[in-house]
Amino acid sequence: TQLLEQSPQFLSIQEGENLTVYCNSSSVFSSLQWYRQEPGEGPVLLVTVVTGGEVKKLKRLTFQFGDARKDSSLHITAAQPGDTGLYLCAGYTTGNQFYFGTGTSLTVIP
């Protein structure tokens, strides 16, 4: 059992559609981060959220940290083929342990 479960595991959508990826846990996290990873490369940090209820926007990407700091979501508006990749949430528990989520593989079809 993974500490951070992501859903869906796979997502294939048409260019221009919107999507949401979820990251859930039964544990409280001091912070949550979202990464994007392209094939053959390491993960690249997109954002860090630290306050319950916090919302951050990065162009067409909106990140939200749950009020109880146990979950997070990533919403992409008008997806583009360049958004294709593996999206990973990750976070520090209140015990300073760092975990990655199970990953969501996104394919945006032109």
Next chain:
Amino acid sequence: DTGVSQNPRHKITKRGQNVTFRCDPISEHNRLYWYRQTLGQGPEFLTYFQNEAQLEKSRLLSDRFSAERPKGSFSTLEIQRTEQGDSAMYLCASSLARGFVSFTDTQYFGPGTRLTVL
């Protein structure tokens, strides 16, 4: 600085052989992490160093695995007597940690070393 580098990028070996990977972190970073990642899954933590001290090791790191960071700069990860189950991407990351582990610590990842054990 060009970021975290890892060598080799790819390694194919036969079962039972030993392999060693190298990671060069961002120069001023004091913390260095090793992860293992299988296809389509999230990375799994293996171990991390603060300067030259190895502070934590995952239970995933069996006695066939050893990591060093002798001068607090580059690090090596050695796998002895490789098994087919060791096939994975091995990722290294570094961070600049101020004080004890910080929940805003930002890790910068290298491109990884893909290991294939035949």
